[in-house]
Amino acid sequence: MSEGHRITVIAGGVGAAKFLRGLLRVYPNHLVTAVVNVADDFRLHGLAISPDLDTVTYTLSELVNPDTGWGRVNESWGVKDELERLGGQTWFNLGDLDLALHLYRTQRLTEGATLTEVTVELCEKLGIEAHLLPASNQQIRTQLKVENQGWVDFQDYFVAQQHNVAIEDFRFEGIETASPGPKVISSLEKSAAIVIAPSNPFVSVKPVLEISGVADVLRERRNNVVAISPIVGGAALKGPASRMLEELGFERNSVGIASLYRDFAETLVIDQKDSELALRVQSEGMRPFVTDTIMDTPDRAAALAQAVLAEISLSEEEQQ
């Protein structure tokens, strides 16, 4: 198949992982690339942890915990329980199976492998045929300015404080000097279509877009870019996206999302529950595409992927 039929998805964590799993059910896997946010990555206990890459990896290899959407199914907690006994930090839930992957990644990085290379190795080992590309191999760190607290690291805000606090601003430490990871730009340039997954626009998508060169490709290829709104009926299905919209001065719905994405994507996929917002999305400068965006089962995620493919005139049948 020609390169022209490739699809590249700009991905954050749980929402992106569910969409990708759906897409891989209805499209040739080797033609799918995900450029995954790394600005949530951090070190804990000396280990290199990449939450979004992990969530996508576990979801696509069917190892994910279906109840949470992140972490491993059939997880055990031997290390965490003992760490708690020792008085260690246990706010970031590290299961035994999950830890094994962090040990693997950290050791390989110590040996000089890049995050891109480690990700390829893990995909190969776990049978993932799609291509997962870390957005960058350099350190980018999201920080949130939290009301009455000042700047805090992303995982402190997201996990330790369970995003139950108001934010005033956000920034990506290191992004000015970070280069896109290998193949990121070429993948975006050569794909028939680019999909912005239903992820948090501020802390999942923006730290990919702001890496040198990425936003430029999207602006140039705007006609081939479709974004999926992570907001349904005024609320994010998971995470703090909707309250962040409001706290940062945007409308708390898909119109707010449209105002963020209009320079980078022609089409915004919005949920059928929000069909009355279609005209307002259009007024913001994006073409609305209304469908069912709730991915509470893998089948519904596949249906969403199929609908998006049809909208952008790509389907498995056409490839054959």
Added chain:
Amino acid sequence: MSEGHRITVIAGGVGAAKFLRGLLRVYPNHLVTAVVNVADDFRLHGLAISPDLDTVTYTLSELVNPDTGWGRVNESWGVKDELERLGGQTWFNLGDLDLALHLYRTQRLTEGATLTEVTVELCEKLGIEAHLLPASNQQIRTQLKVENQGWVDFQDYFVAQQHNVAIEDFRFEGIETASPGPKVISSLEKSAAIVIAPSNPFVSVKPVLEISGVADVLRERRNNVVAISPIVGGAALKGPASRMLEELGFERNSVGIASLYRDFAETLVIDQKDSELALRVQSEGMRPFVTDTIMDTPDRAAALAQAVLAEISLSEEEQQ
């Protein structure tokens, strides 16, 4: 009690840990200090691992695996099994409970704590009243020159190759610039007696002695220093001490040990099985003290400790 009744033990791994456990059964624990070798320490998967400190810690807190003498009793292997599946490095057996301690230590070091401070925290948490002092807070790394292989790291030789290879030489990278850890020198100076535990003289004791200032104190206080031979009947009870004696040109028995320790210790404790070597130990310049040195049960370890205390005229009764 006065400082004069303190005992400081220079310690390696399993043999030292067994002796210390015996000593703590017959002597006031708060008067016992162990200066523990750190030249076996290494990083794996990004984690700071201190094998000798861990073995001593687990043994003194009764958490040690009694079958091996190292690692944790009732250990589980969830992480290791998964790491194996991912194709990671599993030659160094990291159990789940053991890993928790490495995670704790690594995180605290990352936060700026010293190894000394972390060790104090762990002892407190695990109910160890004796004082464990890392020999140094700086990096010292034992390397072995292995026949036909050149220089290899200690854990490669000891664990990965199970010390089944001949060595030609050894060295301690970093020892020239390493300072003794806090309280190490003062503990040696102020103790009524110093015991060199039945540990490997080359790779456990020597990398403590060679830290700046340590050997000087022992030479000055030679009359108060007693060493326990790790060799019984020509063989080390554990580890490669006896074959290393031969490979490095020493007699493969307690006479060889005496030739290594005579400048630092007045007395050498040798096993009753080796009583016929007593005169030759004396000819090497050390006072032989013959007793049962085999510590196959905690009771026998306590009996050895009691015999050593009697020999150096210290006993619990005298303290009261």
